[in-house]
Amino acid sequence: MPGSDSAVMERKPMVAEATKEARLEIKDLNVYFGEGADRLQAVRNVSLKVQQGGSFGIVGESGSGKSTVLRAVCGLVESWDGEIDIDGAPVSHRRDKAFARKIQMVFQDPYASLHPRHTVDRVLSEPLKLHGFDNVDARVLRVLDDVGLGADFRFRYPHQLSGGQRQRVAVARALMLEPEILLLDEPTSALDVSVQAEILNLFSDLRKEHNLTYVMVTHDLAVVAHMCDEIAVMQHGEVVEVMDVEAMRQSKPETAYTQELLKASLGYDAEFFGAA
Amino acid sequence: MSDTLLSVEDLWVRFPTRAGTVDAVRGISFSVGRERVGIVGESGSGKSMTGRSILRLIRPPGQMEAKSIAFNGKNLLDYSERQMRKIRGHEISMVMQDPKFSLNPVHTVGKQICEALRLHTKVSRRAARLGALEMLEAVQIRNPERVFNSYPHELSGGMGQRVMIAMMLITDPKLLIADEPTSALDVTVQMKVLAIMDKLVQERGMGLIFISHDLNLVSSFCDRIIIMYAGRIVETCKASELHNAVHPYTRGLLNALPRIEEPKERLEALQRQDSWKQEVSVDARV
Secondary structure, eight states, X not given: OHHHHHXXXXXXXXXXXXXXXXXXXXXXXXXXXXXXXXXXEEEEEEEEEEETTOEEEEEOOTTSSHHHHHHHHHTOOOOEEEEEEETTEEOOSSOOHHHHHHEEEEOSOTTTSSOTTSOHHHHHHHHHHXXXXXXXXXXXXXXXXXXXXXXXXXXXXXXXXXXHHHHHHXXXXXXXXXXXXXXXXXXXXXXXXXHHHHHHHHHHHHHHHHTOEEEEEEXXXXXXXXXXXXXXXXXXXXXXXXXXXXXXXXXXXXXXXXXXXXXXXXOOOHHHHHOO | XXXXXXXXXXXXXXXXXXXXXXXXXXXXXXXXXXXXXXXXXXXXXXXXXHHHHHTTOOOTTOEEEOSEEEETTEEGGGSOHHHHHHHBTTTEEEXXXXXXXXXXXXXXXXXXXXXXXXXXXXXXXXXXXXXHHHHHHHTTOSOHHHHHTSOGGGSOHHHHHHHHHHHHHTTOXXXXXXXXXXXXXXXXXXXXXXXXXXXXXXXXXOEEEEEESOHHHHHHHOSEEEEEETTEEEEEEEGGGGGGOOSHHHXXXXXXXXXXXXXXXXXXXXXXXXXXXXXXXXXXXX
16 A cells, blocks of 8 residues: 555656756666675665755655665765756766755764864865855855854864854855755754754755755654655655645655654654554 | 652762863752653753762762662662662663663673573573563564574664663663663654553553653653753653743743644744753752
């Protein structure tokens, strides 16, 4: 039953919104790891369509391939096939500089994704230098302001920042090249709830200000429900269901797996889980 | 009250640093009966230190101090290290966050469970083995024999955590301290592990201290909640009455959570007030 459901659900949004402009479209993406007998297919036939200015969520448990999809889009995984279109144009396996100006990624752990011996200033100005931007000073200051840090933080090292501040720096770095699409890989799961609220608000503000398109990967259904308008559920490397946020709020997912995920994120329910 | 298993009075945990002494836990009092008590707080609130200090597991240079830590009417502070070893793992057990770091990687799971049992009770190897297999079955491991003979790296996170729970419960402790026992697990696995723990704790009439950062989870899983901020207890309430919480910190945490059922344009960011740090800790003894 889940198989037939997911096939229907996958196609539906694509037909319904074929008229709208797609910013990012993934068609039949497969990702493989390893060689020969060790070869593992981490992502199977994933097709997604993200609208211009939209916010698309991918949820799933560890090992479901959700982050791998993002990494393939971003060019961090080599061995993929299928098609990744940005603004209607397919991307190749080797990405050029223009690609980096269009898409940037924010990683999960702000404790691991910043170079410990580089100052905030160096982290932020490096992409500008690589891409030959002018006005480096002004741009660094503006972005620091955008993410709510201010000029005081410019010459600090990561160890002088809290987790939330580090994640703001990571977001600032992603914004340096003025990208149109941001890929967010569990951007708040290493943070406390109060800090998570601040970062999620920051994402909402930035999206409005800079007209960004988001693709967000997370295991937290409440976070995608807050951030995204359309949500894909992944399991074992496949998309089992695509639904819009309203369907999720009303607890009307089609597949049993999504039901279970949703139930689990609402809290512990002795009857539901004790019986299993 | 005769039902009280553990009663802690005026607990302090301090860490001397170059910049002066840091108080991780600042004079808290609470009690636990045969119930599920949740301790919630953000990172750095002192919740884990509270759990560890019950077993006197604060490593130097950290220091702990308390008026009393009464367990079954006896003050654990009067115990020698040797006597404490009889308490740890036997009367009071602790499940840690990540099974990857809490299981010994070079011994089989079975050996580790048997060791836990044989350290505290006089049983033969054979009986220990049977007991371990039974316990593995009780935590709903489908193939206990196979898991008994496997090494920790051969198990998934959920399995590893079940093994940990089996190991901690095999000695039939009276109190279980679970420090973020399911935070490293996927949500659906998390719920299964919680259900197992819940069932075992209830069947054996144990007390449970459940330490977590997840307010939502704690309020649905525990009977009573203690909310900690900056080393103090700011509020305590019945889990079912959490939504009526009055302290601005608790309210702030609740409002900062995105909720599936109630969409909001913006999440409320928590406005911390310095006065919260100065407030007197709430007495959470029943």
